[in-house]
Amino acid sequence: MTETRCEMVIGAAAPSFFPATRWAVSLLFFLNGMMMGSWAPKIPLFAGALGLSEGGLGVMLFVFGAGSLLMMPIAGFQIARFGSRQVVQVATILFLPTIVGISLVGDIWTGVAAIFLFGGLTGAMDVAMNANAVEVERTMRRSIMSSCHAFWSLGGLVGSALGGYLIALVGDLAHSVLAATVALALFLIARPSILADRPHASEQRAKARLPLTPLPWLVGLVALFSMIPEGTTLDWGALYLRTELGASVSFSGFAFAAFSLAMAGMRFAGDLVRDRLGAVRTLRLCTAASFIGLVTAGLAPNLTIALVGFAVAGIGISNMVPIAFSAGGNIPGLAPGIGLSVVTTLGYSGILFAPSIIGFVAEHTSLSAVFIAVSFLNVVVFALSSLARYADRASGG
Structure with a gap:
């Protein structure tokens, strides 16, 4: 019965080149790219607020990377348990406010916490939205991953191109709030159409393990x-x-x-x-x-x-x-x-x-x-x- 339902879903989705599920995951890629593009013009302000030298900023960017690399495998295990739809929603909701936190730092330790969360949660969202794109590819029986990454690039271009102008116009904190608000609106538009892919409990136990094969x-x-x-x-x-x-x-x-x-x-x-x-x-x-x-x-x-x-x-x-x-x-x-x-x-x-x-x-x-x-x-x-x-x-x- 499960295989029959799967075939019916695939057969229904295949004729449409851009079904709602594809638009939804593309929008997730766009908003993630937009948030990362919005971060780029903030880097000098972040460094200035904390009085960081170039070396100190390098350490902070390392913390950003460490957060991403820590949260990516954690997100992967959660996707195996709950499916990418649920994980990408949670990761996105948690990720959006972190850009505001970047603008509120007042000392080194709050800076470390803020950039760790920003890097970690964008990494978690990244894994989840890529996993959802894989599932959409399966239901459509056609490739979509490259265009999803193109939407990420487009979002990054929009975020970085408008970021500097908006920071100069309304200030750093207001820009962060605006970016998070726009991203939240995009997420709410995408949310109803995000493909549901929760695996069965037996599959979770069999597959949700550290890969031992090369x-x-x-x-x-x-x-x-x-x-x-x-x-x-x-x-x-x-x-x-x-x-x-x-x-x-x-x-x-x-x-x-x-x-x-x-x-x-x-x-x-x-x-x-x-x-x-x-x-x-x-x-x-x-x-x-x-x-x-x-x-x-x-x-x-x-x-x-x-x-x-x-x-x-x-x-x-x-x-x-x-x-x-x-x-x-x-x-x-x-x-x-x-x-x-x-x-x-x-x-x-x-x-x-x-x-x-x-x-x-x-x-x-x-x-x-x-x-x-x-x-x-x-x-x-x-x-x-x-x-x-x-x-x-x-x-x-």
Whole structure:
């Protein structure tokens, strides 16, 4: 009876390209991205309120990362017990006020608590919304993960673009309250249509355990080696253009723009490409583009070639992480929340901790050498690309 009902739900959802459940999870990605984008212009204010040096701010950002990495696996186990719908609602409601807490800090310890909660709860929401996206993929029998991540990028762009203006207009605290209020309104719109996916009790006991097999960790390695190049470009691209290719301060930002625009555009197209070519072939093409783009940027003799390289890298990197997340949520014999918590934790650790290591390496070599070296992580992803076949299970592959 359960299988019959499942088939009826899948059959009903498949004809619609954008059912309500897909809009709902896309809106969750957008609001999470908007909140993170709203945090970006607050960073100098946060540091100023606490009197932090660059080193002190680095420690605080480490606390943010530590909160995320701690809460991601906890969220994964809760998803295995209660389903992603319930966990994403709780995580979102708890996450929204934390941006207000960031604006109320008055000393180091309240700052530590505020940024830990902000990082931890955005990490929990991240795992839960990705798990829900996996479930929506299953019911639709088509890929949606790339477009969900595109909505996250779009939300981040909106949040960061409006954040500085609103802070200047109404102040830091008012901006936080406004951002949380808008995000709450978006959540209330999405909430009735969030896909329900609570597993059976017997499945919870069987699947809600720490993975002992290497498979989820290998998929996590794919996510890790896909996200390190992304983080390297976002954190060091502008400095590379300025210090090693002689770009002006205003022009150096185009590294981020070229990379981000190419990545966001391809994420909206990525689901169609993946459904047409399959996840394995798509991942291999993406790793090839990422490799070529990063090497081109690292060896670029001038700014134009470097920007072309970053754009090509953005095209490649755009769909590598969404494919890894889809695969992590579809590993046989493992609850989606558990598989995703492993993959997201390993993946995000690349963005959270790799930049400091890269900075140390760059001091002793050059950023040009860093981009060339990082490009070879794509070789590892290519070697593991057959694991992407699990991503096709979401679309009936």
